[in-house]
Amino acid sequence: MIMTRNRLIHCALFIAGIAFTASAGMALNEYVLSIINFAGIFIILAISLNITNGFTGLFSLGHPGFMAIGGYVTAILTFPVSKKAMFLEVPPWLASMEMPFLPALLIGGACAALTAILVGVPVLRLRGHYLAVATMGFLIIVQVLITNWETVTRGPLGLNGLQPLTHLWWVYAWVVITVYVSWKIKFSSYGRSMLAIREDELAAQCLGINLFRTRVAALAIGAFFAGIAGGLWAHLVTAITPASFSLVLAFNIVVMVVVGGTGSITGSFAAAILFSVITEIFRPLEENFDIYGIGEILMALILILILIYRPSGIFGNKEPGVLSPPNKKGGCL
């Protein structure tokens, strides 16, 4: 009985979300739309990091690194053949290829996930803050490599003039997919083994959980969605430079997860929206009064206060009531 009522509510919210997305696309101006798009990308980033960091307790600062890989792969695949000939020196098979958005995105995500597996196999032996430092190292290595691989990435200039393929429907379809997958994982036996690893590795191992495989999988799944977010980002901004994927971005995503509550999908979702709104409120203030940095200062302050007074974040690792995150989208924006 309750199940069907919940399902009804889910459906209703889902339809409201679609209606909102449709009407927003028609009614709102470019500026507001871009904010909503960025918010969506942040939701994907926060929820995917939550799989790695929140469910499994692998504290990764490498998320923007995976995002960069996904972003560059997608961008190069969709780059028009004529421009490739002009700007890049890539092998002929790649130079003559121009892919549609969806396969390019999926390949981008897959490359990010593959990198996560390759990096994760050695690095996930580390624990706690050593893992955090190693993943930060990974992020910086990715940045340096992209900056210096000029024939393919055009170095610090980055790739610009990408096609503006990303729009509201792309972003929010991926938001829904991310939330759904993350939801399925959280409430499956797989998710419970991730949680067990987070709480007590030794006990998890004694229960027969394959520690290493689960850890690598958690990193790779998070990386896949980070890669997708990177591709969406690149085709929303229509440009991609190595400087976009900085440690500050890593920090911002971590703040979203921690503030929302590590492990809570709803928390990551809400915090990502909160973050986008705060940044947008402070942007005009920074520009008009010439006080750059105030948004970041506020973010850092919120983080520290949350860590001191509510270390488990706003939502802990729970999900509130009958609401499921994808359907809350309409109401919150």
Next chain:
Amino acid sequence: MPTLEKPKKRDMLKIDDIHVYRGRTYVLQGVSLEVGRREIVALIGANGAGKTTLLRTISGLLRPKKGKILFQPDSQSQEIDISGASPEQIVQLGISHCPEGRGIFSRLSVLENLMIGAYLRKNRNEILDDYNSICRVFPILKEREDQAAGSLSGGEQEMLAIGRALMSRPELLILDEPSLGLGPIVVESLFQVLSEINSRGVTILLVEQNAIMALDLAHRAYVLETGRVVLYGTSGELAGNEDVQKAYLGGIV
């Protein structure tokens, strides 16, 4: 039930109905006990009964949710409730806690370990006197004073831990399982030393797995079971008690 000996008139330590939680576990469920001046009191009980928790609460590492711990450093001074005090303050008042597993600083030298026991004391001459008298009791410590404490054997580490605890010139010495992991001969001489220390005027509260030895050494004893005192009395009374014999003395006395 053994006849209850009336505690001495002026108790040094009076614990009045303390309740202590560790995380969510309700460990001490209303424990009361008294330690008289210059007494040796033993606490016996099975694993998990709350003995270590009780000691850690007395020395200020844990805080009771409810109840009082009254301490009177010497017979002239006022009784002080130390249940909310920090470990530093409690050491300053004259309680020295020698924890389970000894807790020596293995990377500091033997000499440094002893000196850190006197951390709060100012008078260098007195400290030196105490150091010399501890070295008379445990000559091995003098021999090894420049070695890293981690390189000592288990028995030597226990001596170091006790010596270090004495360096604060305590009125009350709290010992948690001093015989743990030591051979019977070493334990024998260790208990000899404890009784010597006591005869010099140091009150001792002792937790011990080895109930036979503990009752042999102590004047009085308390039996702790799942967070409550179930029995107490003089050592002789407890050693003669049938339940105690069965549970803790292996039926042979």
Next chain:
Amino acid sequence: MSGGYIAQQIVNGLVLGSMYALVAIGFSMIYGIIRLINFAHGDIVMIGAFVTLGLFQTLGIPFPVVALAVLTAGGIIGIMIERGTFRPIRGAPQVTGFIASLGISIMLQNLGVMFLTAQPRNFSFPDYLQRVIKIGAVTFRTIDAVIMISAFCLMALLMFLVHRTKLGMAMRATAENIDMARLMGININRTILSAFAMGSALAGIAGLMWGGKFGQIDPLLGFVPGLKSFVAAVIGGVGSIPGAILGGYILGLSEVLFVGLLPPVYSAFRDAFVFVTLILILLILPNGIFGKRIEDRP
């Protein structure tokens, strides 16, 4: 490639290494005592550089006084960070402390940007510190010599403090076992604060040196030396002060030699090189050269 060229590179490496070592000591002291990787440590270098700029160039206060003031300022910042953030969250999981320190780092950098603007500023020392000295094939400036010698003296002073004083003994005891240290009557709040103050003072003075060496400072300058000094601390074994010093020199020398001896194409990869080294060391030699196995605290 002549012997003189290599000697020159070694001197450059020692100068860079001195600064890494000073910063790395703070990382190690703080990690040793509360098992915290203090990411904001590098930003104290930045603050030290700006305090120097303000006192020395704007107000014209004599150099030795400035050096003392910078040490003090670094120490005070360290104390404020500990009191304001790390003390309230003490006892939380290690990663919590690490995130909080990231937050402080971002906050300090952006406060710098807000009040000082992101524009790099020139940082020039008077002529007597800029004079060029030539010994054989090796040339260096007075400031380079000042950096090497004063770093050495400060490290010697610190080793004395840690190994020969009562406070130092209390710090070492606290680093080994906090509960036991409390049972000795040690006020661990004060010991932890001292570790922060000393480590941060050294980071502050490293900022003065950094500005003097490179001639330009901006609010984000602390990031790179912070990270690299952390790597240096890991190389030496986090928690060990001699390890941090050794790690600092090893990193300084190998970085300069990496850039100086390999073809210029590779020098763009120097930061990547540093981090590949870091990850390899974490995986192969997790306790560093001098580090003893340090048990994690909950």
